[in-house]
Amino acid sequence: MRTWTAIRPAVALSALLLCSAGTRAETADLCAVPGYLLFGDSLIQGVTAAAHKDKTLKVVVLGGTSSSLPGPSGASYAYPARLEVALRQRLPHLTVSVVTYTRPRQSASKIAENIEKLLLDQKPSLVVWQTGTYDAVHGTDPAAFRDTLSDGVETLQAGGADVVLMNMQYSPRTESIVAVDAYSDSMRWVAREREVPLFDRLAIMRYWYDAGHFDLFTATRDIGMAKSVHDCIGRALASLIIDAGRLESEKGTSAQ
Amino acid sequence: MAPIVQTERDLRLDLFRGLALWLIFLDHVPHNIVSWLTIRNYGFSDATEIFIFISGYTAAFVYGRAMLQRGFVVAGARILKRAWQIYVAHIFLFAIYIAEIFYVASNFENPLYVEEMNALNFLRQPEITIIQALMLKFKPVNMDVLPLYIVLLLVFPAVLWLFLRNTSIALAASVVLYALTWEFGWNIPSYPSGHWYFNPFAWQLLFVFGAWCALGGATRLAPILRSPITLWLAIAYLLFAFSITLTWYFPRLAYFVPHWLSEWMYPIDKTNLDVLRFVHFLALAALTVRFVSRDWPALQSRWLRPAVLCGQHSLEIFCIGVFLAFAAHFLMVEIYGGFLMQVVLSVAGVLIMVGTATLISWYKRIEGRGAMPPKRPPDADLAGGEA
Numbered sequence: 181m182r183t184w185t186a187i188r189p190a191v192a193l194s195a196l197l198l199c200s201a202g203t204r205a206e207t208a209d210l211c212a213v214p215g216y217l218l219f220g221d222s223l224i225q226g227v228t229a230a231a232h233k234d235k236t237l238k239v240v241v242l243g244g245t246s247s248s249l250p251g252p253s254g255a256s257y258a259y260p261a262r263l264e265v266a267l268r269q270r271l272p273h274l275t276v277s278v279v280t281y282t283r284p285r286q287s288a289s290k291i292a293e294n295i296e297k298l299l300l301d302q303k304p305s306l307v308v309w310q311t312g313t314y315d316a317v318h319g320t321d322p323a324a325f326r327d328t329l330s331d332g333v334e335t336l337q338a339g340g341a342d343v344v345l346m347n348m349q350y351s352p353r354t355e356s357i358v359a360v361d362a363y364s365d366s367m368r369w370v371a372r373e374r375e376v377p378l379f380d381r382l383a384i385m386r387y388w389y390d391a392g393h394f395d396l397f398t399a400t401r402d403i404g405m406a407k408s409v410h411d412c413i414g415r416a417l418a419s420l421i422i423d424a425g426r427l428e429s430e431k432g433t434s435a436q
Numbered sequence: 437m438a439p440i441v442q443t444e445r446d447l448r449l450d451l452f453r454g455l456a457l458w459l460i461f462l463d464h465v466p467h468n469i470v471s472w473l474t475i476r477n478y479g480f481s482d483a484t485e486i487f488i489f490i491s492g493y494t495a496a497f498v499y500g501r502a503m504l505q506r507g508f509v510v511a512g513a514r515i516l517k518r519a520w521q522i523y524v525a526h527i528f529l530f531a532i533y534i535a536e537i538f539y540v541a542s543n544f545e546n547p548l549y550v551e552e553m554n555a556l557n558f559l560r561q562p563e564i565t566i567i568q569a570l571m572l573k574f575k576p577v578n579m580d581v582l583p584l585y586i587v588l589l590l591v592f593p594a595v596l597w598l599f600l601r602n603t604s605i606a607l608a609a610s611v612v613l614y615a616l617t618w619e620f621g622w623n624i625p626s627y628p629s630g631h632w633y634f635n636p637f638a639w640q641l642l643f644v645f646g647a648w649c650a651l652g653g654a655t656r657l658a659p660i661l662r663s664p665i666t667l668w669l670a671i672a673y674l675l676f677a678f679s680i681t682l683t684w685y686f687p688r689l690a691y692f693v694p695h696w697l698s699e700w701m702y703p704i705d706k707t708n709l710d711v712l713r714f715v716h717f718l719a720l721a722a723l724t725v726r727f728v729s730r731d732w733p734a735l736q737s738r739w740l741r742p743a744v745l746c747g748q749h750s751l752e753i754f755c756i757g758v759f760l761a762f763a764a765h766f767l768m769v770e771i772y773g774g775f776l777m778q779v780v781l782s783v784a785g786v787l788i789m790v791g792t793a794t795l796i797s798w799y800k801r802i803e804g805r806g807a808m809p810p811k812r813p814p815d816a817d818l819a820g821g822e823a
Contacts, residue, residue: 319628
């Protein structure tokens with residue numbers, strides 16, 4: 181009896197916490213991301229200039245399998261396609277195209293070998309470089325990973341493309357199996373060193389998970405949640421590109 | 437200069453090693469709210485530095501005396517026996533880890549995480565993975581500290597031999613090795629790629645520095661540690677490190693860090709024990725030594741007893757901690773991973789560590805009573821078991 185009296189407030193409190201977490205998930209906008217996680221100080225001025233001059237925004241997404249979804253129509257639900265939709269909606273005055281250049285099971289250094297060819301073939305104004313997962317699982321030297329990335333960004337910039345780096349997904353189930361911290365830190369450092377925006381997918385997905393937007397623990401064959409997550413990533417990435425490229429102010433001036 | 441081997445065990449070592457073990461456990465539970473309490477969030481260094489330094493200190497303290505009393509061969513043999521025990525413990529942990537991985541891999545299906553699962557494919561060749569683990573080349577998450585410890589102990593007989601001849605030369609040799617490692621990028625390769633997460637050529641500096649402190653260095657440093665200049669330098673550095681870490685959590689603050697400073701400072705390399713980390717540890721240690729004296733009565737109190745006990749059985753408690761971190765994560769995945777669960781599992785984990793340490797102490801006590809008369813000096817039990 182006495183024990184129960186002692187633990188009752190704790191039980192009540194935990195029930196309260198659980199309930200509040202549950203209701204919040206239903207009402208909040210699933211894709212909402214706090215600004216401090218999304219926006220930084222680095223600009224993508226090449227994109228701004230191209231938007232001004234040619235009224236185009238040509239994006240290449242360079243990445244691994246987590247830039248795609250399985251299945252025949254997977255590509256249309258994956259975040260690069262969602263990014264394209266979001267950008268077209270929000271930037272109707274621009275000709276937007278998003279091309280995906282994914283290479284499964286490849287380290288950053290393998291990807292980096294193709295950069296020059298990619299620049300020649302696609303002539304993008306912006307490259308979103310999504311990386312980190314494969315290197316983290318395989319324990320690539322974080323210092324080597326950092327150098328590869330830093331050199332790769334330099335090559336891209338020298339080739340006339342702006343860069344946004346995107347780190348790995350937040351994957352709670354594999355957290356005690358794959359240590360991603362050293363690699364996400366490396367990416368943060370490279371982003372700072374090269375003054376390019378970092379789309380912190382890891383922190384953003386962790387935020388969604390914490391706030392109860394998505395239950396990323398779930399084991400499921402259903403592709404529904406994966407689609408929603410990719411849709412949200414596409415929208416958030418669009419917001420980052422518009423912010424770092426100062427693209428919406430453009431729209432403002434044209435409206436005046 | 438000839439080494440001075442102190443005779444009495446310094447309870448502060450046990451206390452802080454015990455605390456370090458708790459912090460390591462809390463940090464190892466992924467995505468754990470309680471890990472905000474741990475020192476890694478407030479400066480450059482973390483509990484690993486404390487653990488390795490104190491391990492070096494105790495190893496020199498225990499085996500140094502053994503080497504003086506019983507000679508190189510006996511002390512060396514005991515050090516190697518200890519390295520072997522740690523190796524066995526490491527492999528035991530690996531078995532648990534592999535079991536967890538296979539469970540997760542076979543029960544985890546989610547189209548969102550195809551990349552993560554594909555990348556783990558190399559684990560499907562157990563004949564390679566297990567051999568690589570036995571050779572200490574494949575080291576799963578959170579299992580990097582023990583291999584470092586093993587390598588450090590393997591060469592420790594030679595290091596100790598040198599220490600007993602000239603402590604200054606031994607320390608200088610360690611610093612030179614550290615510097616050369618930074619210059620030439622030495623490290624040991626890992627499987628499936630990369631290098632050791634804790635580079636032994638760099639981290640030996642802390643271990644050897646710990647040993648140097650145990651063998652008279654602490655006495656030589658005492659005047660420096662008492663000086664108010666040291667105090668203020670240490671405080672200033674800790675504040676600097678704290679403000680830099682703040683910019684990691686509030687990226688907007690990074691605006692206030694001058695460009696030349698980040699250029700010079702980053703990356704702060706954990707693998708190679710960055711000088712910034714080492715100095716941060718020194719600053720922490722200087723403050724600790726200043727404000728927590730050796731005969732501080734609270735060291736004997738029952739409130740600090742749990743941490744002291746954990747520190748006295750560091751190998752067992754470290755292993756339990758790694759296991760508990762796996763287990764906690766497993767429960768969070770399978771049942772519920774919310775805030776409350778994180779707190780409950782963290783507290784429960786520390787309690788289990790304390791309970792185990794108490795049990796081991798009790799077990800050693802009754803074992804000791806049975807083996808009459810004790811031929812070894814009373815502290816040798818600590819020596820055999822707990823360096």
